[in-house]
Amino acid sequence: MSMYQKIYKGEFRCPKWMSSDLKRFLSQLLDTNPTSRIAIDEIMRDPWFKKGYKEIKYCKNDENLDTMKEEYKKLVDLNAFDIISFSTEISLLGLFDDLHCAVGDVEQLTVAEMPHKVIEKVEEMVKCEKKNTVRLRRKKEFGIELEGQNVKFFIGLEVYRLTESLTVVEAKMISGEALDSLCCGRRKLGR
Incomplete structure (x- = not known):
């Protein structure tokens, strides 16, 4: 309050x-x-x-305008409430998430990439894993679920566009002890 x-x-x-x-x-x-x-x-x-x-000067006859509009519709924009909810001092997850995680089970990082590039990097990281130890499933437009096979973990990744050049990546550990492995992924994503 x-x-x-x-x-x-x-x-x-x-x-x-x-x-x-x-x-x-x-x-x-x-x-x-x-x-x-x-x-x-x-x-x-x-x-x-x-x-x-x-x-930026807009031209009504611009051919790329329609494709740009379509591309921007795909991106998930954040409003002020979303940005406040990313605060490390307050956790609003319990109010809105069905899968409530403890505060320590959520890792957020900001990267200087577009959301689709972040998703591509995560997919590349999973492909590079030896012996297919991690299974990847696309969740929504900019969401991924990672499931470990040898090391038991289940992580949900959500990617949000913060500005034109910044993206917030939120990783939620749903089960297992995988947050330590996120440090490796954090380096590969560019932070």
């Missing part, structure tokens, strides 16, 4: 590594007063926002 009160009051702390420009920008963006909150046109003119910004 205190988290919602802090959100309502606009109380937040920025990490020390954030630049002063970013802290100023966030304080304007998260202002609780809608009349003094930064507007979209002001965001576009903000010096911090302009760093690295490339304006």
Whole structure:
């Protein structure tokens, strides 16, 4: 409940590594007063926002537009609640998951890849395993289940697009003792 009160009051702390420009920008963006909150046109003119910004021009007759729309529909976007639920300090898994895991049984990592590339890397890792010790099943669009045969474990992997260049990979151990083996996979995925 205190988290919602802090959100309502606009109380937040920025990490020390954030630049002063970013802290100023966030304080304007998260202002609780809608009349003094930064507007979209002001965001576009903000010096911090302009760093690295490339304006995209849309053309109605673009042939690739339809294929791009189809590709983006396939990706799983995260909303603010999803990102909050990824917090290491609070675990909301018990509220929403049928297969409730203890907090220690979930590993999350962020990689600089698109979701389909992460899935491909996991599939390659499984193919490279000696003697087919790991069985892989596609769960949904960006989900995989891994089952160990010699070493008894069962892991569910879900991949979420965080931004255009960042992806969150969430590994849930459903049974067995396999989180130690995730460190090896973490290195191979690029973290």
